[in-house]
Amino acid sequence: MLAYLFYIVAAITVTTAVYLIFExxxxxxxxxxxxxxxxxAVLYILxxxxxxxxxxxxxxxxxxxxxxxxxxxxxNLDIGEETKNALPYQRIPAILMGIALFTIICIVxxxxxxxxxxxxxxxxxxxxxxxTKLIGNLLFTEYLLPFEITSILLFVAAIGAIMLAKxxx
Amino acid sequence: xxxxxxxILLFPLIGxxxxxxxxxxxxxxxxxxxxCGAIGLSFLVSFMVFIGLLQLPPxxxxxxxxxxxxxxxxxxxxxxxLQVDPLSVVMILVITGVGFLIHIYSIGYMHHDKGYHxxxxxxxxxxxxxxxxxxxxxxxxxxxxxxxxxxxxxxxIGFWFEKKSASDAAKKAFVVNRVGDFGFALGIxxxxxxxxxxxxxxxxxxxxxxxxEKGSFTVTMITLLLFIGATGKSAQIPLYTWLPDAMEGPTxxxxxxxxxxxxxxxxxxxxxxxxxxxxxPFTMTVxxxxxxxxxxxxxxxxxxxxxxxxxLAYSTISQLGYMFLACGVGAFTAGxxxxxxxxxxxxxxxxxxxxxxxALSGEQDIRKMGGLKPHIPVTYKTFLIGTxxxxxxxxxAGFFSKDEILLEALVRGNFIYWSLGAxxxxxxxxxxFRLLFMTFHGECRVDHHAMEHLHESPKNMTLPLVAxxxxxxxxxxxxIPGANALEHFxxxxxxGHGHTEVSGTVSAGHHGAWLPYLMMVISTAIxxxxxxxxxxMYIKKPELxxxxxxxxxxxxxxxxxxxxxxxxxxxxxxxxxxxxxxxVLWKVIDVRMIDGSVNGIARLVGRIGSVLRHLQxxxxxxxxxxxxxxxxxxxxxxxxxx
Amino acid sequence: MITITHYLVLSAILxxxxxxxxxxxxxxxxxxxCIELMLNAVNLSFVACAHYLNSMQGQLFVxxxxxxxxxxxxVGLAIIVAVFRNKETINIDxxxxxxx
Numbered sequence: 001m002l003a004y005l006f007y008i009v010a011a012i013t014v015t016t017a018v019y020l021i022f023e024x025x026x027x028x029x030x031x032x033x034x035x036x037x038x039x040x041a042v043l044y045i046l047x048x049x050x051x052x053x054x055x056x057x058x059x060x061x062x063x064x065x066x067x068x069x070x071x072x073x074x075x076n077l078d079i080g081e082e083t084k085n086a087l088p089y090q091r092i093p094a095i096l097m098g099i100a101l102f103t104i105i106c107i108v109x110x111x112x113x114x115x116x117x118x119x120x121x122x123x124x125x126x127x128x129x130x131x132t133k134l135i136g137n138l139l140f141t142e143y144l145l146p147f148e149i150t151s152i153l154l155f156v157a158a159i160g161a162i163m164l165a166k167x168x169x
Numbered sequence: 170x171x172x173x174x175x176x177i178l179l180f181p182l183i184g185x186x187x188x189x190x191x192x193x194x195x196x197x198x199x200x201x202x203x204x205c206g207a208i209g210l211s212f213l214v215s216f217m218v219f220i221g222l223l224q225l226p227p228x229x230x231x232x233x234x235x236x237x238x239x240x241x242x243x244x245x246x247x248x249x250x251l252q253v254d255p256l257s258v259v260m261i262l263v264i265t266g267v268g269f270l271i272h273i274y275s276i277g278y279m280h281h282d283k284g285y286h287x288x289x290x291x292x293x294x295x296x297x298x299x300x301x302x303x304x305x306x307x308x309x310x311x312x313x314x315x316x317x318x319x320x321x322x323x324x325x326i327g328f329w330f331e332k333k334s335a336s337d338a339a340k341k342a343f344v345v346n347r348v349g350d351f352g353f354a355l356g357i358x359x360x361x362x363x364x365x366x367x368x369x370x371x372x373x374x375x376x377x378x379x380x381x382e383k384g385s386f387t388v389t390m391i392t393l394l395l396f397i398g399a400t401g402k403s404a405q406i407p408l409y410t411w412l413p414d415a416m417e418g419p420t421x422x423x424x425x426x427x428x429x430x431x432x433x434x435x436x437x438x439x440x441x442x443x444x445x446x447x448x449x450p451f452t453m454t455v456x457x458x459x460x461x462x463x464x465x466x467x468x469x470x471x472x473x474x475x476x477x478x479x480x481l482a483y484s485t486i487s488q489l490g491y492m493f494l495a496c497g498v499g500a501f502t503a504g505x506x507x508x509x510x511x512x513x514x515x516x517x518x519x520x521x522x523x524x525x526x527x528a529l530s531g532e533q534d535i536r537k538m539g540g541l542k543p544h545i546p547v548t549y550k551t552f553l554i555g556t557x558x559x560x561x562x563x564x565x566a567g568f569f570s571k572d573e574i575l576l577e578a579l580v581r582g583n584f585i586y587w588s589l590g591a592x593x594x595x596x597x598x599x600x601x602f603r604l605l606f607m608t609f610h611g612e613c614r615v616d617h618h619a620m621e622h623l624h625e626s627p628k629n630m631t632l633p634l635v636a637x638x639x640x641x642x643x644x645x646x647x648x649i650p651g652a653n654a655l656e657h658f659x660x661x662x663x664x665g666h667g668h669t670e671v672s673g674t675v676s677a678g679h680h681g682a683w684l685p686y687l688m689m690v691i692s693t694a695i696x697x698x699x700x701x702x703x704x705x706m707y708i709k710k711p712e713l714x715x716x717x718x719x720x721x722x723x724x725x726x727x728x729x730x731x732x733x734x735x736x737x738x739x740x741x742x743x744x745x746x747x748x749x750x751x752x753v754l755w756k757v758i759d760v761r762m763i764d765g766s767v768n769g770i771a772r773l774v775g776r777i778g779s780v781l782r783h784l785q786x787x788x789x790x791x792x793x794x795x796x797x798x799x800x801x802x803x804x805x806x807x808x809x810x811x
Numbered sequence: 812m813i814t815i816t817h818y819l820v821l822s823a824i825l826x827x828x829x830x831x832x833x834x835x836x837x838x839x840x841x842x843x844x845c846i847e848l849m850l851n852a853v854n855l856s857f858v859a860c861a862h863y864l865n866s867m868q869g870q871l872f873v874x875x876x877x878x879x880x881x882x883x884x885x886v887g888l889a890i891i892v893a894v895f896r897n898k899e900t901i902n903i904d905x906x907x908x909x910x911x
Contacts (some may be wrong), residue, residue, distance in 0.1 A: 002813065003812070003813055006813050006817065010817075010821050013821070013825065014821070014824055014825065014828070017825055017828045017829070017848055018828055020828075020832065020841075020844060020845070020848065021828060021829075021831060021832035021835065021836065021841075021845060023841070026838060026840045026841055026844075029840075029841050029844055030844065033844050033847065033848065036825075036848065036851065037851060040851055040854070040855055043818075043821075043855060043858075044855075044858055047818070047858050047859060047861075047862040048862055049858045049861065049862065049870050049873075051870070052854075052858055052870050052873050052874070055874070055877060056854075056877070059877055059881060060847075060851070060877065060880075060881075063881065064847070064880070064881055064884045067884060067885065067888060068840065068843070068844065068884070068888065071840070071888045071891065071892060072840060074892070075891075075892065075895050075901070077838075077840060077901065084837075084902060084904055084905070085837065085904065086788060086904040086907070087788055087790055087791065087904070090790060090791070090794060090834060090835075091835060093794065094794060094831055094834035094835050095831055095835075097794065097797050097798060097801065097830070097831075097834070098797075098827045098828075098830050098831040098834070099827070100801055101797065101800070101801055101826075101827055101830060102823055102824065102826075102827040104801055104804050104805060104808075105804075105823040105826070105827075106820060106823060107808075108804065108808055109816060109819045109820065109823065110816070111808070113808055116860060116864045116866075117864070118864055118865055118866075119864060119865050119866035119867070119868070120865065121865050121866055121867045122865045123862075123865075126867075131870075134867060135867065135870060135871060135874070138867055138871055139871060139874070143871055146875055150875055150878045150879070153878070153879065153882055154878060154881070154882055156882075157881075157882030157883070157885050157886050158885070160885075160886050160889070161885040161886050161888070161889040162889075164886065164889035164890055164892075164893050165889040165892045165893060167896070782911040783911060784911075785909070785910055785911040786907070786910055786911075787907030787908060787909050787910030787911075788903075788904060788907050788910075789903050789906065789907075790833075790834060790837075790903065790904070793833050793834055794834055797830055797834065
């Protein structure tokens with residue numbers, strides 16, 4: 001049953017992603033992207049990563065995409081794309097490159113080059129402790145330094161965004 | 170006392186350095202005293218070294234003084250070392266003695282010149298180089314002295330470098346010398362290849378103890394190459410053309426360099442290498458032939474020249490030819506003997522002619538001289554002694570040495586050598602007395618302006634003349650046959666082949682005991698005939714010379730223009746070289762190939778850049794595309810590259 | 812059975828779609844959104860590996876990636892606003908003064 005769920009959600013994700021790249025109106029594009037993210041969140045839940053799914057929806061779909069929409073509205077960009085295309089000849093090579101990239105990645109996936117070591121957090125353990133609690137444990141013990149640095153990064157990004165977008169310095 | 174030999178080199182070097190660096194700030198007298206003092210001290214030390222050498226038994230008269238390690242490259246060893254043996258002692262006595270007198274003379278002669286200190290700096294440097302040449306104990310050090318005297322002759326010939334003819338003459342001297350030096354350098358390299366050493370003692374002992382058969386090709390090549398160097402330095406055919414033009418330099422320079430010392434370096438070198446030359450009969454023939462032909466050739470040119478110094482220059486070339494003739498027939502001692510006496514009387518002649526020029530305020534053309542005898546008596550008397558010496562009248566110096574050469578040429582060589590040499594001796598006597606008569610006797614053709622300033626030279630110029638005149642008179646007695654002190658002295662070095670004993674006991678040729686005396690009489694007779702002819706033509710009947718010139722106009726023109734040799738050399742060597750240098754080497758190779766390739770690389774980079782910059786289109790999407798392509802490549806390489 | 816391969820292939824598809832989007836589109840905002848799509852695809856592969864390797868490291872890394880993506884989106888949009896204020900266009904083909 002889970003298999004069917006996976007296939008359906010996967011289909012939705014891919015479809016909305018493809019619609020995104022062909023959409024002229026940026027507002028609609030943003031909505032497609034939101035849908036992609038939500039279906040990704042469903043997939044995360046299928047993968048027993050509930051905290052990540054929640055964060056995906058709250059942060060990505062809820063904050064970042066809303067920021068995108070704010071900017072679109074601010075700059076009055078919902079009209080649609082201008083028609084000047086300086087590089088019309090890049091279309092076909094781009095698609096070909098994309099297909100090549102996909103092929104290479106699939107080959108790499110199938111070739112069993114990438115190996116990983118089995119760790120100890122099996123599904124039973126995770127369900128026993130609780131996904132969020134486990135992440136919290138690890139985040140504040142083993143991965144404390146990246147955590148702190150990330151907080152500084154956010155701080156810097158906030159200042160940077162303000163400085164860049166001001167009208168007068 | 171022999172240990173002091175390094176001082177001989179040191180004093181002139183100090184003189185050069187001080188005069189060169191600080192000469193402008195010193196008083197003129199200081200500069201002069203410093204330079205002369207240096208050479209004078211060198212002469213004293215040379216004399217002490219000579220005494221020291223005499224104290225050694227005759228067979229062991231070889232002293233080596235090692236100064237410092239210089240070149241040691243594998244088996245090629247050239248030490249900075251000096252060698253004192255009879256030959257080098259004779260040379261240093263002549264060089265420092267005559268040099269000292271010439272330095273004193275120069276104080277007076279160059280007194281009004283504004284390059285006074287520079288002159289003495291160069292002159293001391295020259296004496297240093299020449300001493301280095303004769304005192305060195307290996308070929309390379311000698312070569313350094315050889316080149317250095319070439320350099321000094323360039324500096325001194327072109328002393329008045331603002332005058333174009335002087336700087337041209339200096340360049341000519343240097344370049345022609347260089348051609349000879351090239352042969353000399355090749356000879357040294359060949360010596361090293363053959364003997365694996367360039368030390369004199371080692372090479373010459375290897376020659377005598379080794380198994381080189383007479384006439385072997387290697388030894389012939391070595392000696393021929395060395396002889397080429399000698400022709401350049403000692404102005405023999407074909408490299409003599411620089412010496413007449415070198416008269417552009419100050420007269421004391423001509424006296425020192427081109428009469429007494431530098432031009433004798435070639436003779437010294439051949440005498441030093443006599444072991445090698447005796448192994449190669451072919452080269453000896455070449456040397457003797459070139460020597461005697463040059464002697465005759467230069468004498469014919471000297472017959473008609475009108476510049477007092479040019480006549481003396483050609484007579485120098487002629488006398489050098491005699492020295493080479495002596496070496497070529499194996500009479501090395503006779504060659505060195507003539508070198509010694511020639512130094513005395515040629516220096517005297519040059520200095521006396523300088524005194525005449527000084528007295529006449531710069532006039533050098535003998536057609537504008539004449540009748541000077543009562544006005545400049547000391548100069549006249551010394552000039553007369555020099556002329557008599559060079560003509561070969563006994564008992565003056567030139568007689569004994571020239572007579573010995575002619576005797577050896579007849580005995581060891583052949584009749585042709587003797588006859589050509591004798592004819593050249595006749596011409597020598599003739600043109601030297603022509604010079605004397607036209608300068609001092611006859612009607613006075615000096616122009617009025619010079620007549621007003623006509624005066625005898627100051628003491629510091631006449632005293633050296635007197636000294637040299639004395640030496641020209643007694644110098645011959647060093648080698649008088651029968652009690653030949655010089656020959657005995659030089660025997661260890663020159664192998665004792667140097668002289669044919671009068672008594673006939675050492676036989677290098679078969680002749681009777683009467684032959685030397687007959688030769689003396691014949692030589693004197695030849696000289697007297699020459700003098701008589703000159704007297705007839707220039708004192709008794711002056712118009713005879715003009716009539717002869719008219720009758721043999723073509724020959725006269727040929728001789729006057731030095732057989733057009735300079736023009737021939739210009740056409741064959743100089744102009745083609747200039748053309749090749751300009752058209753090929755400069756325009757094609759230098760400009761097009763070398764500059765072109767260097768500039769071409771820059772242009773190539775520019776062109777590649779102008780093609781590659783089209784990658785920078787400014788469109789971000791292009792850059793994104795390249796990123797993706799690169800990413801794919803990296804994945805492929807990382808995954809499948811192993 | 813859904814193996815890790817399925818998830819990884821899905822992630823690859825999404826990534827490729829994102830790449831093609833970046834190369835084809837001219838609207839700066841859309842390009843940004845395609846970049847976010849690429850980041851999401853990578854997040855998916857992280858979480859998938861975390862699940863199938865019984866590890867928590869994948870999920871933690873997704874945490875940090877998301878944070879960085881947020882910061883980057885903020886700054887990027889600020890830049891777009893600044894550029895738009897100067898050039899009155901967000902067609903990136905018009906922003907080409909860095910040519911040769």
